[in-house]
Amino acid sequence: MIAAAARPGFRDRLHPAATLLVLLGALTFNAVLCFANTNLFAVNETLVMGAEGVILVAAFSFALGRTLGLYVLLAAFLSYAALLMALRPMIDPKAVRDVMIPIAFYALGRRMPDPRLADRAALWSGAIVVAMGLFEFMALDTYIQFFNVIRYYVARGTVAPSDVGQDAGALFQSGMRPDARALFPFLGPHRASSVFLEPVSTGNFGAILIIWALFRKDMRFRLVLAAMGAASIILADARFGATVSIAAALAFMVSGRLPKAAFAALPFLILAALAVYGLTTAEKTWSNDFGGRILWTSMLLSSLSPAAVFGLSPDKPFLSDSGYAYTLNQIGLIGFAGLWTLFILLPDGSRRAFRFKAAAATYICLLLLISDSVYTIKTAALLWFMLGVAGGMPETAAARARPSAAYRPAAATG
Secondary structure: OHHHHHOOOHHHHHHHHHHHHHHHHHHHHHHHHHHHHHHOOOOOHHHHHHHHHHHHHHHHHHHOOOOHHHHHHHHHHHHHHHHHHHHOOOOOHHHHHHHHHHHHHHHHHHHOOOHHHHHHHHHHHHHHHHHHHHHHHHOHHHHHHHOOHHHHHHHOOOOOHHHOOOOOOOOOHHHEOOOOOOOOHHHOOEOOOHHHOOHHHHHHHHHHHHHHHHHOOOOOOHHHHHHHHHHHHHHOOOHHHHHHHHHHHHHHHHHHHOOHHHHHHHHHHHHHHHHHHHHHOOOOOOOOOHHHHHHHHHHHHHHOOHHHHOOOOOOOOOOOOOHHHHHHHHHHHHHHHHHHHHHHHOOOOOHHHHHHHHHHHHHHHHHHHHOOHHHOHHHHHHHHHHHHHHHHOOHHHHHOOOOOOOOOHHHOOO
């Protein structure tokens, strides 16, 4: 009877392989659909949403357990989202989807926090991204024969046909740098998009790999993972990816001396500074550099109505260039404050795990300055899974994860 109780259930035995498949699916499904749209059949927005929905359902099916907290969080957020939609009035499932991604993958990692599983997911994902990026970089003509990226984005409704420029050809608009490269200019203007189909996410993904390598000091192939992250940033000529990697590393080093409240307050201090800047600056012309993007996001924030700040406006202007403005317009200041504070204050298995959370929080806060891509499942799935694993790792596993006892599924109760 004791042996039967200790034997892991079918879902627990399936958990590691299924988790890897879900994470790799989140990473690559857009590339698969792009290949299909280019060579096999027409893709539309419904198919893309359906594929993402299947991945989310699969993640939740392995994340949900007997622990009550996750169900309470889901019920509270869905009730809040329903209230916002009733007050607008406007049904916007995308706002729900944006928050379901971090909840699903954080819970997936937290339910069975095996650091070696996260290591494998990071290494396999990094290998796929770098291999695809090198293929694109060294054989661009062949790459676009199989992956007509801009045609895929038009098919899924992300890009209007009238907005398609001629400079990038079959690549995404940012696939070619109009001026000199920031990183290794001799490599030319091409910015690799890899499986993400656009270079910004490739660079962001590289930063995520570097942050995980920084956290996992006893990981096998740790330097290989860091090199994969650096290669992703270089191939994509990702200035932001390089900058945020340094900022996150600094946050990792100093966070041990800072209280959690400092990171809980960080995005709201940034929001306040941006709002003041946007309301007081006389400058109205922005350029495509970091200073220009700060000006632009400040202008977008200052243009929001009070209703939009609290997520009550039925208007949905284009806010993708400012993650902060987009977030307020989608879930409101109260929803953002509640979810962010909960994320920071959730207990961690070790002090080192909180330092990883602080580095990831720095990455998120900086990314929200220039983009809403923090919500894309392509990069968010792995990041939030890593955060869940780190948060659930016991102190001994954080220090040293043994191959035979990194995690025992039978001990998991959800």
